[in-house]
Amino acid sequence: MDKNYAYSVTERFLRYVQIDTQSDPLSTTFPSTAKQKDLAKLLVNELLEIGITDAVTDEFGYVYATIPATTTKEVPVICLCAHMDTAPDCSGTNVKPIVHKAYNGEDIILPDDTTQVIRTKDHPYLQGKIGDDIITASGNTLLGADNKAGVAEIMDAASYLLQHPEIKHGKIRILFTPDEEVGRGVQHVNMEQLGARFGYTMDGGELGSLEDETFAADGVKISIQGVSVHPGTAKGKLVSAIKVAAEIVSALPKDILSPETTEDRQGFIHPVRIEGMVEKAEIEFIIRDFTAAELEGHEFYLRKIMESTVARHPGATATMKVTEQYRNMKEVLDKHPQVVANAEEAIKRAGIKLERMSIRGGTDGSRLSFMGLPCPNIFTGEMALHSKQEYVSVQDMQKAVNTIIELVQVWEERS
Helix, strand or coil: CCCCCCCCHHHHHHCCCCCCCCCCCCCCCCCCCCHHHHHHHHHHHHHCCCCCCCCCCCCCCCEEECCCCCCCCCCCCEEEECCCCCCCCCCCCCCCCCCECCCCCCCCCCCCCCEEECCCCCHHHHHHCCCEEEECCCCCCCHHHHHHHHHHHHHHHHHHHHHCCCCCCEEEEEEECCCCCHHHCCCCCCCHCCCCEEEEEEEEEECEEEEEEECCEEEEEEEEEEEECCHHHHHCCCCCCHHHHHHHHHHHCCCCCCCCHHHCCCEEEEEEEEEEEECCEEEEEEEEECCCCHHHHHHHHHHHHHHHHHCCCCCCCCEEEEEEEEEEHHHHHHCCHHHHHHHHHHHHHHHCCCCCEECCCCHHHHHHHCCCCCCCCCEECCEECCCCCEEEHHHHHHHHHHHHHHHHHHHHHHH
């Protein structure tokens, strides 16, 4: 990196997070919210302004762009990917980003809701960020670092590479996606148009982290049919689907198979939505673990809970539908070790301590890997995701930009 380079990642990030791009899991459109296209259009304009000639956004809200090769070598086309949407878990409307210059190590009280305090005891990563410039929201919303930090880092790296054509690299494709947070981020990606051989999502957390393994994931819907009768004459006749649903949820284990009580490589069964009336109720679950076999075991266990609960309520019936969401990208990445090895080398060349991690969740890279684009996940600095206490270090974002610059050079050298 040019030591005199003036990073644009911070100003880009501050601009992007103020655009509401929250996705909606209950929507049937794609993207799930039209407002995600507002950021897509802005990014296309900014890509054109920095000198990329083919930047476009399509009907689905994807952004595609190319950084042309500067080498005569045959180098695999690399894709840099980040998602534009923010999580439905917390409001993304009227985000007011605040830059806390030279963080002093004290708790950060967010001004618009002083009950929101980012405490180092709750966020130990912050203890290592003293002296950094920390960006937070104001207390009423999430920040949107997940994943607008990644978007801003790719944009800054693109700008740098176009300003420094002496840096040797192959053709680079940029992909910005909508709806990652609701599990549909790459549903309509045109892989032929993308035209990349390998990829990297910029959607990881702490500095130096590189993730080549994700949860495998299924969605489950249990539909319960009860018997509705006027409550005044209901004795021996009424069967409440609501109560059956409540018993199913109550029968889930508390100390195991629950996100509240698991960590590391432990999976879970997690009810995420319940809806219904006396006659009919539905429960939606997400099932997570690192192998498909473990998922099947959790689903068998949940089915047994459903069946035994329904059996205690004569007249009630229930069905269970399982929908595959994504699989552990390690299954694909292990067949292409150079993809992870080159990222490891890039992080080291950027002067950063490498941290190999597994994701207790998924990224667009999970699906892309199984769509023919092996795609591990690189850090961005985004922390405390999906919450009002979300934050990111400016210096972490700058180091992510450095890592991208090193990464494309590693690919060129090793090709």
